[in-house]
Amino acid sequence: MASNSKTPAYIFSTLLFLLQLHFSAGQTVVKAAYWIPDNGFLVSSIDSTLFTHLFCAFADLNPSTSQVTISSSNSAQFSTFTQTVQQKNPSVKTLLSIGGGDSEASTFASMATQASTRKSFIDSSIKLARSNNFQGLDLDWEQPNTKEQMTNFGSLLNEWRAAVAAESKSSGKAPLLLSAAVFYSSDYYSLIYPIQAISNSLDWLNVMAYDLYTAAANNSPDKTGPPAALYNPTSKVSGDAGIRAWIQAGVAANKLVLGLPFYGHGWRLVNANNHGIFAPANGAASDGLGYGGIKDFITQNSATAVFNSTIVTDYCYAGTTWIGYDDTQSISTKVTYAKGKGLLGYFAWHVGADKNFALSQTASCAWGA
Numbered sequence: 001m002a003s004n005s006k007t008p009a010y011i012f013s014t015l016l017f018l019l020q021l022h023f024s025a026g027q028t029v030v031k032a033a034y035w036i037p038d039n040g041f042l043v044s045s046i047d048s049t050l051f052t053h054l055f056c057a058f059a060d061l062n063p064s065t066s067q068v069t070i071s072s073s074n075s076a077q078f079s080t081f082t083q084t085v086q087q088k089n090p091s092v093k094t095l096l097s098i099g100g101g102d103s104e105a106s107t108f109a110s111m112a113t114q115a116s117t118r119k120s121f122i123d124s125s126i127k128l129a130r131s132n133n134f135q136g137l138d139l140d141w142e143q144p145n146t147k148e149q150m151t152n153f154g155s156l157l158n159e160w161r162a163a164v165a166a167e168s169k170s171s172g173k174a175p176l177l178l179s180a181a182v183f184y185s186s187d188y189y190s191l192i193y194p195i196q197a198i199s200n201s202l203d204w205l206n207v208m209a210y211d212l213y214t215a216a217a218n219n220s221p222d223k224t225g226p227p228a229a230l231y232n233p234t235s236k237v238s239g240d241a242g243i244r245a246w247i248q249a250g251v252a253a254n255k256l257v258l259g260l261p262f263y264g265h266g267w268r269l270v271n272a273n274n275h276g277i278f279a280p281a282n283g284a285a286s287d288g289l290g291y292g293g294i295k296d297f298i299t300q301n302s303a304t305a306v307f308n309s310t311i312v313t314d315y316c317y318a319g320t321t322w323i324g325y326d327d328t329q330s331i332s333t334k335v336t337y338a339k340g341k342g343l344l345g346y347f348a349w350h351v352g353a354d355k356n357f358a359l360s361q362t363a364s365c366a367w368g369a
């Protein structure tokens with residue numbers, strides 16, 4: 001057919017098609033949460049209408065083959081994850097998350113040293129995502145911790161992006177999404193992330209703006225603290241300082257997704273009557289409680305709950321137990337902050353720790369449509 005025989009309607013529909021292609025290439029907002037199988041919260045229980053993206057965590061890295069695998073105990077839930085969450089929300093997208101805080105960082109470091117092992121990782125990850133119907137992949141390598149590892153991390157991301165683009169071309173499917181979970185700041189104890197590779201190769205970064213204060217021996221065992229402070233009058237350990245560092249380092253704001261913890265950290269107070277933020281403490285009390293568990297603790301112990309708007313944190317105390325966490329006011333303030341800063345969105349760790357979707361709902365409403 002000669003080009004001059006095209007009707008205006010044909011041209012119009014072609015333009016519309018191209019426009020849609022262009023739109024689908026970038027995300028407009030990420031309202032996300034991780035799901036983990038460990039706590040018995042079923043995939044079918046997720047209210048996926050509250051999210052645009054869901055992360056299924058975690059796939060593992062085999063240290064001897066450098067291939068990504070799904071453990072046999074998880075395979076049934078992982079392989080039906082996408083189908084299950086799309087029953088309530090057909091447009092929700094799913095990503096298979098690899099690694100996690102409990103996996104061996106040294107396994108990732110060693111995989112990333114050579115092109116051949118990086119290729120095993122990349123090829124197996126793409127195959128696994130496709131065969132299990134995920135629309136993306138997410139890397140939780142916690143944490144590249146030398147200059148060389150940061151460089152290798154950058155090579156991995158660039159090669160991953162190239163392989164994802166090539167696979168999309170040959171399969172005719174939309175390219176897999178690529179994201180990575182990273183430290184709250186671009187500056188990891190004076191080590192700088194590979195900013196260029198991150199910007200060029202990832203759809204977005206999940207900024208883990210939490211676990212900033214914990215009762216761990218190498219953190220803050222002798223003083224309570226705001227685990228996921230948005231602001232910090234006493235130091236630059238805060239979500240806002242981290243986000244500003246990422247932007248200053250050269251990552252576009254609309255590639256940043258702010259992490260929200262659906263859990264808290266506990267301390268044992270030295271004196272039950274001295275219960276503020278940064279009060280003297282004696283290590284941990286029931287560390288790492290989920291939001292639902294914290295709400296139950298408050299009810300059962302008639303604990304006092306406080307929202308501190310300067311720092312943007314919630315905390316509660318009863319007797320000598322002190323827990324820092326994010327309740328609805330902290331969550332909505334942070335989501336409003338993320339939107340105001342021009343970030344791409346937010347993610348929660350993790351959906352199963354919520355209580356009747358109170359925080360998920362608050363976050364989604366605070367961002368708006």
Ligand SMILES: *[C@@H]1O[C@H](CO)[C@@H](O)[C@H](O)[C@H]1NC(C)=O
Nearest residue numbers: 233276277278308309310311
């Ligand atoms: C929040 O806590 C900090 C640290 O204790 C304190 O300086 C500040 O006044 C508190 N803000 C409010 C609104 O209470």
